[in-house]
Structure formats: C-alpha cells, structure tokens
Amino acid sequence: MASDMRIELVQVPVSDIDQAKAFYVEKVGFNADHDHQVSDELRFVQLTPPGSACSIALTSGAHHMPPGSIEGLQMVVDDAEASRKELAERGVDVSEVQEFPWGSFVFFQDPDGNGWALQALTHRTA
Numbered sequence: 001m002a003s004d005m006r007i008e009l010v011q012v013p014v015s016d017i018d019q020a021k022a023f024y025v026e027k028v029g030f031n032a033d034h035d036h037q038v039s040d041e042l043r044f045v046q047l048t049p050p051g052s053a054c055s056i057a058l059t060s061g062a063h064h065m066p067p068g069s070i071e072g073l074q075m076v077v078d079d080a081e082a083s084r085k086e087l088a089e090r091g092v093d094v095s096e097v098q099e100f101p102w103g104s105f106v107f108f109q110d111p112d113g114n115g116w117a118l119q120a121l122t123h124r125t126a
Contacts, residue, residue: 009046010073012056013065014112020058021045023111027090030056049075068113080104080120087118 014020024030030047033055037043042062048055052075077083080097084106087094095107104120 007054010054010056010070011063011065012058012070012073012110012114013063013067014058014110014114015067016111017043017045017058017060019111021047024056024058027092028087029090068110071115072117073115074117074119077118077120080106080118083118083120 012020021032021035024047025032028049030049032045033048034044034046036045041060043060044062045058046055047058056073081104084094084097087106087108092108095105098105098107101122103122106118108116108118110116
C-alpha cells in the first residue's frame with residue numbers, strides 16, 4: 001500500500017446510548033471523547049480505552065446492526081488477572097482468567113451482549 005492503513009474507530013451497536021456510555025466509562029474505564037446529537041435521529045458518542053489508538057462509536061441511526069451483534073472485540077492488557085479484578089470491582093460481570101498457549105484471556109459483555117475479550121500476551125514475536 002502506498003500509505004498506512006489504521007483501524008481507529010469501530011461501531012458498537014447498542015439499544016440505549018446513555019446506558020452503554022455509562023457502562024463503558026464508569027465500569028470499564030473508557031475515556032468519553034465526544035457526545036454529539038447530530039439530529040433528532042442521529043447521535044454520535046466516541047469512547048476510547050486508556051492507551052488505545054482505536055476508539056468505539058456508540059450511535060443511533062447510523063447503521064443497521066442489531067444491538068448486541070458484535071462479538072470478538074479484543075483489547076490487549078499487561079495483566080489479565082489485575083484487569084479482571086479491576087473490572088469485577090467496578091461491577092462488570094467478567095469471566096475467570098482463561099489460559100491458552102497464545103495468552104491469558106478475560107471475557108465480558110456490555111449490557112446489550114456485545115462480546116469483549118481482554119488478552120494478556122504470554123510472549124510477543126518480533
């Protein structure tokens with residue numbers, strides 16, 4: 001490619017933007033970057049995980065994905081156990097740490113059922 005290609009924004013379909021925003025900001029710890037009511041039908045909320053170059057967008061009226069239809073969103077963390085503990089203390093229903101040859105994982109869902117994984121890499125290849 002002649003230029004870099006970066007994933008910087010992922011749409012996450014939700015049924016209640018205010019409830020989802022509260023979950024991601026207050027419980028998961030995302031930063032609230034933008035919240036803009038574009039029109040009566042369109043609202044755009046951008047949230048970013050701490051340290052991430054990629055954000056999520058909670059929108060109404062911008063796509064046709066059913067709420068809760070996203071599965072497999074993944075964030076990399078330094079320590080799966082510590083991240084699990086912090087999320088559990090904040091009220092997130094989070095799985096136990098699961099060990100795989102390619103890393104340690106913790107799984108959770110937002111209020112609509114969109115599925116997330118936190119991965120602590122056991123090693124990185126150069």
